[in-house]
Amino acid sequence: MRAESPSAARTGAFIAVAVALFCIQVDFFALNLAIPGIADELGVTPSAAQWTLSAYMLAIGCFFIVGGRLGDVFGRRGTLLVGIALFAAGSVGCALAPGLALLVAARIVQGIGAGFVFPVSVAVISNAFPEASRARALGAAFGIANIGTALGPFVGGGFTEGPGWRWIFWLLAPLSAVALLIAVRYVPDSRDTSAPRQLDLIGCFTIVCTLAALTTAVERGSAWGWDSVRTLTLLGTSVLTGGLFLLRERLARHPLVDLRLFRNVPYVLVTGMGSVANMGYCVTVFVATLYLQGVRGLSPLMAGIVFLAPAVLVALAGPLGARLAPRMRPTAVMALAGAIAGTGMITLSHVTAWWLYVPVFAWCGLGLGLGWTFSSVATQQVVPTARAGEASGVLLTFLVTLGAIALAAAATTITAMTPERPPEEVYDTILRVGGAVILLVSVVVMAVRHRLALQGKVPPLSLHAPRPPADAGGSARNP
Template sequence: MDGNGTAGGLRLGSARARWVLLATVLGSGMAMLDGTVVNVALPRIGQDLNASLASLQWTVNAYLLTLAALILLGGSLGDRYGRRRVFLIGVCWFAAASAICAAAPTIEVLIAARALQGIGGALLTPGSLAMLQAVFHPDDRAGAVGAWSGLGGVAAAVGPFLGGWLVDGPGWRWIFLLNVPVAAVVVAVSLRHVPETRDPEQSGRFDVLGAALAALALAGVTYALTETGSTAAPVAGVLGLAFGVAFVLVERRAAEPMLPLELFSSRLFTAVNLVTLCVYGAFSGVFLLLTVQLQVVSGFSPLTAGVALVPITVMMLAFSGRAGRLSRRIGPRLPLFVGPLVCACGVLLMLRIGPGASYWTDVLPAVTVMGAGMALLVAPLTATVLAAVEVRRAGIASGVNNAAARAAGLLAVAALPALSGLTGNAYRVPAEVDDAFGTAMMICAGLLATGGLLALATVRSDALEPDRPVAEPNCEWRCDTTTPPMDPGHCPELEEQQRAADR
């Protein structure tokens, strides 16, 4: 591909590159925004629709459930049928589901519409990142991913502010209606400026059974964690774990698996996804409970609670792109270690937020420190997981990483309220919320510290070097176990790496 924008050679800074970034950031930003914008509206949604805490958890988790379960399939669809095509289908689907959310007359309808939103998100989210990896020149991919991560992180962080403004103004239904005009802009820009790319080696049947088992496994575990007081919870948990085991067994034997398990023969790919589980689980827990704490305990209005998080937006916007370039120069190991620890310090500072909290002395220091850690962490994390695989597998790699992030958020939202003692209608009682918030923030800080230490122990400093082998394949993985291991000289993965090195 050349600098004019054909696949693999688009240069960062060109006019077409800016249009491609606009389309991918706006598209994925809708999904990221809905992952956070709903949080600030939860108390008002519960009041208007007479919903219990469990129902409000499902308002968040219905979206995360379908998103996490199907995002791998979305990446595979894009690799095979065209990343731009599947991305645009997801954008249109997401906009239609958003309109249904806005019109929902009951909490049950809202939960169902949120599940539909997650399907659209599963189609568009991996496509947006895979398009960047496929169309940009190798020298500019880290910068493009850094810009995408930073601006996407801004979309996630600005969600509470936008949600608070809308809840205090025209009402919470507008947080969903806004997706419709944004989707129209994404479609127009993508059709005109984004080239189509696909993986020419993708063929065969789709792993429908794998997708179904993944969804059932996540649903069972999520139900068990959310409905802890229900007699069906233990049964759901056991079934969820059983479906998870069945999913792994099916993926090992499937000719065209939704999750190619050989990806995990790369130690780097496995390690970075484990780090993703830790940090994104913590992020989801913080953003869910902090907005509730600010409104119910500290007495902030929805708008003020959203404005309180603006420093995170500023830090992400100002420094994520620079963090991506820094990780390219010094390697991702140090940013992936320091970033989560800085975030953990910010979360611990949030323990000062309570009744009568001051924004300037209690809230601002905490969110500023957390924003600094997120800015340092997000871009290197994304770039490293893509560097662990071949470019042609960018769709499925980004799908796996996004699935890990969404599954982590799903489990955190389901488990944290129960682990911290917040159940039933207790989210309306300030003393109950305050006690639960302190416990939850300690758990989230522990998750972040674990993620940082894991990165320090497993991620190499040269992970983003362009001439570093992109995987550490185990060719025996695909062999019949009754035969001797394949001769490494005839391993397709190693041969492809050698050809790339020779070039």
């Protein structure tokens, strides 16, 4: 890599990461609206075409932890380049796929690439930028990525109704190639210098098996039946291999995940709050989609226009979190996000007038977006930078896996309750319960943090003390 000035290297690394994350977010949210078009063109049922989404979720969820630790051990630059290259190659494969089997295979390649890119991107920014500007850079990168979240449905719907769903991937392939070329030139390398260049392969195998079995069971449980042999077998497999993974990580000399990470109470609080916020985000988007089209009778296009308001606030959540980071402790920002999200969800369940529904929906987007976006920023403030990839990978695994579980639970609840109760009443109940849970978790986060402050284990909220160094697991920085 050609030597660059520190400023140019930071700018180039930021652009590469932001473009890569933008592509992943567009891809994640664009394909939902393309499922009917894929089914028609490939001559398969919509249920079969749904595997293009399930396979991607499976791959990305399984490789967050592996990708994050690969970057820490062998170098973040190389891992980022491999991840972007896999995503770009998978995009080309999706665009050219002649049948469903090859399309699903290409989506798995995309998902593995994205699973490498996301946690390593956070670590690349954390190590490229000085501590004073790190949160601002992460917030801006996630703000750009969240623009992809807002544009995803329009890209998916527009291309599907226009030139065809394959153009979703023809858009992503060159953008990913641009991110790759910029990363090759500008992204500096970094790694956990305290870790030997060894990867816990047994840990990788057991965690991938655990997450693959759990994700597949959650994704397909509604279609197969939650008491079916396939679903129960997969759930049992995930419990067994999950236990083996924990045992392996306790005994391994150089584990994939240092379990001391979970002794870092601020990290646990941030991860828990971020996971709950992402669960709320998944459920709210799902329920609002059903409400707008099923109860309000809006067309997909009009529903997409209503979604613009929360999408814009989600996009702004990244920069907002960056502005709050120097002024508030990470756990306090996460609790604030939960308070905004919880009150928004509960209020949304009570309003019907458009003049109030749209701004309240946007209020939900702000709180939920800030919760799951800032969690990635917050983890970098409460763990040492040497373990940034590992911490980010664990966080993202919780976010995606628990988000999928919440979505499946909401779908199952709606199916079970709608025969006896009107759909609108069921949707409102789900929003109220979800909002109450998020508010409760916010209170718990602040109560635990207050107790730690009284014990002298973390600084009070009113003080901006210097950030001390932290060890691999137990100590926290600026919690």
